[in-house]
Amino acid sequence: MEFVPGPAVHRVLCADxxxxxxxxxxxxxxxxxxNTVDITEGIPKQASISYCRNCERHLAPPAQWVIAxxxxxxxxxxxxxxxxxxxxxxxxxxxFIWTEPHSKRLRVSLTIQKEVLTNTILEQIFEIEYLVQxxxxxxxxxxxxxxxWKALVQVRxxxxxxxxxxxxxxxxxxxxxQKDTISVKEVKDGLDFYYSQRSHALKMVEFLGxxxxxxxxxxxxxxxxxxxxxxxxxKFTYSVEIVPICKDDLVCIPLKQARQMGNINPLTICTRVGxxxxxxxxxxxxxxxxxxxxxxxxPFDSLAGISELKEFTVLDVEPMHGAGAVKGKWVxxxxxxxxxGAFKSTGTYEDDGMMDYETSASANQxxxxxxxxxxxxxxxxxxxxxFLSHTNFNSEEFTKLPQDRIxxxxxVKKAYPNRRKKTKTRNxxxxxxxxxxxxxxxxxxxxxxxxxxxxxDQKKVEQDYELFLRDxxxxxxxxxxxxxxxxxxxxxxxxxxxxxxxxKSRKKAQFAMEVDSGGDAQMGEGEGMEQDESGPVxxxxxxxxxxxxxxxxxxxxxxxxxxxxxxxxxxxxGDDVHEEE
Numbered sequence: 001m002e003f004v005p006g007p008a009v010h011r012v013l014c015a016d017x018x019x020x021x022x023x024x025x026x027x028x029x030x031x032x033x034x035n036t037v038d039i040t041e042g043i044p045k046q047a048s049i050s051y052c053r054n055c056e057r058h059l060a061p062p063a064q065w066v067i068a069x070x071x072x073x074x075x076x077x078x079x080x081x082x083x084x085x086x087x088x089x090x091x092x093x094x095x096f097i098w099t100e101p102h103s104k105r106l107r108v109s110l111t112i113q114k115e116v117l118t119n120t121i122l123e124q125i126f127e128i129e130y131l132v133q134x135x136x137x138x139x140x141x142x143x144x145x146x147x148x149w150k151a152l153v154q155v156r157x158x159x160x161x162x163x164x165x166x167x168x169x170x171x172x173x174x175x176x177x178q179k180d181t182i183s184v185k186e187v188k189d190g191l192d193f194y195y196s197q198r199s200h201a202l203k204m205v206e207f208l209g210x211x212x213x214x215x216x217x218x219x220x221x222x223x224x225x226x227x228x229x230x231x232x233x234x235k236f237t238y239s240v241e242i243v244p245i246c247k248d249d250l251v252c253i254p255l256k257q258a259r260q261m262g263n264i265n266p267l268t269i270c271t272r273v274g275x276x277x278x279x280x281x282x283x284x285x286x287x288x289x290x291x292x293x294x295x296x297x298x299p300f301d302s303l304a305g306i307s308e309l310k311e312f313t314v315l316d317v318e319p320m321h322g323a324g325a326v327k328g329k330w331v332x333x334x335x336x337x338x339x340x341g342a343f344k345s346t347g348t349y350e351d352d353g354m355m356d357y358e359t360s361a362s363a364n365q366x367x368x369x370x371x372x373x374x375x376x377x378x379x380x381x382x383x384x385x386x387f388l389s390h391t392n393f394n395s396e397e398f399t400k401l402p403q404d405r406i407x408x409x410x411x412v413k414k415a416y417p418n419r420r421k422k423t424k425t426r427n428x429x430x431x432x433x434x435x436x437x438x439x440x441x442x443x444x445x446x447x448x449x450x451x452x453x454x455x456x457d458q459k460k461v462e463q464d465y466e467l468f469l470r471d472x473x474x475x476x477x478x479x480x481x482x483x484x485x486x487x488x489x490x491x492x493x494x495x496x497x498x499x500x501x502x503x504k505s506r507k508k509a510q511f512a513m514e515v516d517s518g519g520d521a522q523m524g525e526g527e528g529m530e531q532d533e534s535g536p537v538x539x540x541x542x543x544x545x546x547x548x549x550x551x552x553x554x555x556x557x558x559x560x561x562x563x564x565x566x567x568x569x570x571x572x573x574g575d576d577v578h579e580e581e
Contacts, residue, residue, distance in 0.1 A: 026117050033122060039114040040126050042085035048131040049078060049106070054140040065137045071096045079108050079130055089114045097127065106130035139196055143182055149194040150235060151201030155208065156190040157242035161305070162461055164246055164273075165191060166450055166468045168212065170482035173431050177207045184433055184449045190242075191449065198236050205238050213243040213276055213292040243295055247273050247471070247478075248309075248412050249302035250386050252397045253290075257298050261288040266401060269372075269412060270302070272477075282372040282410055285327040303393045306467070309384040311340035311415055315366060319374040333374025337367050337409060340382060340417075371411040376555070385411040413474070416553045426469070428564050429487040474557055486564045 011020040016032040026033060050059035057065040061081045068074035076094060080086060089112040097107035108130065113123045136144065157164050172178050180200035185192045195201045208214055217239040225232040245251060249270045258266045264286050268279040277290040315336040319325070325332045342364050369385075377383060389408045433449040451461035472479045 331374035
């Protein structure tokens, strides 16, 4: 085998240092070539990146805030975009060099290549140091600045109570619809929700439309415009009006609309309010559903609310049998009732000592009526109803009704007066949408978003809140739609507070409401607010019977422990929580 030598490699001396090298166009070695030509020229060795500590986002060129974890590919891409001259070279490798987490410095190692002479490619490794500058992104700036918002949702209901908004607050908390809200403000007939983005406001409007019957209107206001880029800045406002009819209200449907709804009796009771109204005729158990478009086409108001309910005593109940006598949980029955406290030996006198003959004429009268509560009423029970015999309504639709079709009494719901006379602590509590302290015009305490205006309406809000709590206790279907939480601390406080009266007898039938540290007015013993069952407080009659002598109703719908949650799942706008006794 013949040996063939390889081609001889000719070498030349470096023009600067004299080192033998392979010939190239510059006749310079790599070291001398790097000293002569700097391929990193034009690439800054120091730079800065912006970081928002509130939302933990970095500013990516040109003006986009993105989430990037430390030493992640996203953060490395943001760092490389900050280098202006990097497009003139070829990047082969880039990685982070470890630095202290709190040093506010980021070090990145780069390996680049560039052709410096003909067929001569030079590679170089160098480091770049980034200074992390803390700042605020535009979204966090709007959150930090007061009265700065992009969209507003105005929720209104023209009714004289706050029970609807108390229930709506619990629905918002259960479904987490408040997470994008930057501020909530109470106004005369409702609430205002402020948002930093228009999409968040539209999401809230969509949620409200799914839980209550509403109609909406939208408007926008131009703040600024740029003629060069054809862009404009707007503020959006969405007006949401809730149907002014609530649960247990007496409703007189317009005759034409009643005929279109299956020829139902116009005089009905509202049994449930969801995204539509559910009404029932207590005489026939015929029910119907009124959707929002149907209602707003021919709107009407309720004849009477729960503040006008009277307490009656059931003398006899006879459930009816046959087709149509039972519909769901409702059972048709004929009942004999009398006003609560009827058949007393003493007459009813006014303050001046004269007898009230108009009241005493019906005090001992027995009324026959037909009711839909035949499944829960027993002789001797107390029941709340509308007394139509001596009531005048300013309604044209009610005037058109034949007099023979108007009953003397319409029973609405069962009452538990003995239970209300006992100062018993509730074993559950509710969350509340928190508030930002120090807002202009606030005089109320720590009640939360409802009842913050204070003033003359503060006592009325306390009464509405107690009625709302009673509705939750007495209506399992309504209670299942909200979250109830265990109140172990409230129970302990109630037990300790029972011995602070200095040995005095607890004989005044009042409720004691414990509020959080904001300083709401407490309504306890001795205020003497004498009302019927529709009010939150009942004064003891004569003070001769103590709470221990009163027998509780055995069928009172207690809130079971398996319906209560242990703790709060997430934070709201604040940490305010309703606590009740």
